[in-house]
Amino acid sequence: MKILLSGATGKMGHMITDLLKSSEQHQIVAGFAAELGPDLPYPVYLDLADIDNPEQIDVIIDFSNPASLNALLDFGIKNNLPMVIASTGYSDEQEAAIKAASEKVAILHAKNMSLGVNVMQIMVEQLASMLKNFDIEIIEKHHRYKVDSPSGTAKMLFDAANKGRADSLHALNGRAGIYDGRNKNEIGIAAIRGGTIVGEHSVIFAGEDEIIEIKHNANSRKVFANGAIQAAEFVVEQPAGFYDMDDVLQKK
Numbered sequence: 001m002k003i004l005l006s007g008a009t010g011k012m013g014h015m016i017t018d019l020l021k022s023s024e025q026h027q028i029v030a031g032f033a034a035e036l037g038p039d040l041p042y043p044v045y046l047d048l049a050d051i052d053n054p055e056q057i058d059v060i061i062d063f064s065n066p067a068s069l070n071a072l073l074d075f076g077i078k079n080n081l082p083m084v085i086a087s088t089g090y091s092d093e094q095e096a097a098i099k100a101a102s103e104k105v106a107i108l109h110a111k112n113m114s115l116g117v118n119v120m121q122i123m124v125e126q127l128a129s130m131l132k133n134f135d136i137e138i139i140e141k142h143h144r145y146k147v148d149s150p151s152g153t154a155k156m157l158f159d160a161a162n163k164g165r166a167d168s169l170h171a172l173n174g175r176a177g178i179y180d181g182r183n184k185n186e187i188g189i190a191a192i193r194g195g196t197i198v199g200e201h202s203v204i205f206a207g208e209d210e211i212i213e214i215k216h217n218a219n220s221r222k223v224f225a226n227g228a229i230q231a232a233e234f235v236v237e238q239p240a241g242f243y244d245m246d247d248v249l250q251k252k
């Protein structure tokens with residue numbers, strides 16, 4: 001695959017560049033970013049309109065920022081390019097714009113590209129549905145530079161639990177103050193920020209005298225980069241439509 005890497009100068013951009021450096025199958029042919037970084041082995045563009053040979057691109061992988069979304073969707077639709085959108089922190093309107101664009105080109109959008117977290121999501125939905133009387137809480141931890149909170153993955157895990165409880169739950173982002181007991185339909189989400197933590201997510205199912213806790217640790221950004229490359233290999237073969245990592249897992 002010939003890849004346009006959006007967010008090329010960022011932490012994830014560098015990880016994907018490193019992973020594909022010696023790949024014989026895949027090649028990054030262009031980067032897109034808000035600022036130029038240290039030398040990369042391909043041209044980096046601040047404006048997608050400056051790419052003079054878009055026809056050489058097979059697929060877009062995006063790890064950038066919600067601010068780049070319109071430019072990315074316009075470019076992808078104009079050039080009929082499948083996309084893996086892995087940035088997080090989108091508004092509801094932006095999520096709707098991604099869905100609308102997927103009617104024209106294939107888009108895989110996932111708040112967490114690691115295969116482990118996507119399996120965890122399936123388990124959380126099942127447990128939430130089987131353990132109806134258990135309280136559910138989510139804790140997520142990330143590095144000090146993360147701009148959005150709670151994390152996209154925490155929201156994804158909330159959605160999975162909510163699906164398991166027939167859409168009866170709501171999220172409470174952070175607890176402070178005095179509560180008159182715990183509302184049984186809420187899921188508290190606590191966001192911890194510090195140091196260089198790559199990403200930790202715990203979902204706690206607390207019942208009477210028993211607790212089940214499911215925890216995922218990302219030890220390096222490689223898990224997201226590898227997942228995004230697998231997602232790109234998948235989406236490049238798909239017709240227009242909206243896909244997520246479940247589709248990649250099911251195809252394996």
Ligand SMILES: NC(=O)c1ccc[n+]([C@@H]2O[C@H](COP(=O)([O-])OP(=O)(O)OC[C@H]3O[C@@H](n4cnc5c(N)ncnc54)[C@H](O)[C@@H]3O)[C@@H](O)[C@H]2O)c1
Pocket residue numbers: 006007008009010011012013032033034035062063064065066067068086087088089110111112113114224
């Ligand atoms: N889905 C996942 O599994 C997953 C995993 C890790 C990170 N992320 C998300 O990916 C994104 C990038 O993460 P990071 O840690 O590499 O961030 P980073 O801050 O290190 O890098 C951001 C990159 O995006 C570029 N950028 C920012 N605004 C832009 C704009 N308006 N137009 C074009 N480019 C722009 C920057 O120039 C930079 O290259 C974040 O949204 C993060 O939450 C998702």
